[in-house]
Amino acid sequence: MKRILLVIIGATLFLSCGNDKKEEAKTTEKKVKKTAVVKKKKEEKKPTVIVDENGVANVFISTSDKMKFSTRKINVKANQKVKLTLTHTGKLDKKIMGHNVVILKQGVKMSTFASAAAASKDNDYIPEGSNDVIVHTKMIGGGETTTIEFTAPASGEYDFICSFPAHFAMMKGKFIVE
Ligand SMILES: [Cu+2]
Incomplete structure (x- = not known):
């Protein structure tokens, strides 16, 4: 028991x-x-847009050796000062995997612009004297960073692309001005 x-x-x-x-x-x-x-x-x-104490919209976009922007949407306000920084965290040279940010005017057909850009190798893939662009960064390669400053255009939606040949199919987004 x-x-x-x-x-x-x-x-x-x-x-x-x-x-x-x-x-x-x-x-x-x-x-x-x-x-x-x-x-x-x-x-x-990690936010795409940080508005600082002076009201400037600091826009951060990163890319790599892949054909991809870190964002497909950028939101700013009409007439706002914009400081846009593009970073390429990859290793490849800009001749092989160059990236830029080109904000197109409204009504510009992306594919038409991209074809003209692809034929403008000597001008960093921006058609010379083009009237289609609001603003663009320079073309950069792996390990590089570039910054541009501009004033946001009137309210509306604008396309932004990378104008390196054949990149725009993957590398595009909307620049939205409220
Ligand atoms: Cu690109």
Whole structure:
């Protein structure tokens, strides 16, 4: 009889101990998941536009050796001063994987402009004397950064592209002026 009692006590202890461990494991798992979510949010949360104390819209766009802009949407206000910085975090030369940002006037057909730009290699892929462009950065390669300053045009939506040959299909977005 005593022996049976001991076995029962033993079994109960063993079981509760097992449960504790399970609980512990669950809590740890939750903690790990939480940390992962926080990390992900931090990485994604780098804003495209930061308005500084002088009201200037600081726009940050990054690119790499992939044909992709970090954003497809830039929001600013009409007549706002804009400081746009383009960064190329890749390694490839601008002759192979050059990127720029070209903001086109309204009504300009992207594909038509891109064809003209592709034929303008000697002018950094901007058609010489073009009347289609509001503003553009210079063409940069891996490891380079370039900044331009301008005043936002009238309210409306404008296309922006990279004018390196064949890049605009992937590298385009909307410059939205409110
Ligand atoms: Cu490009």
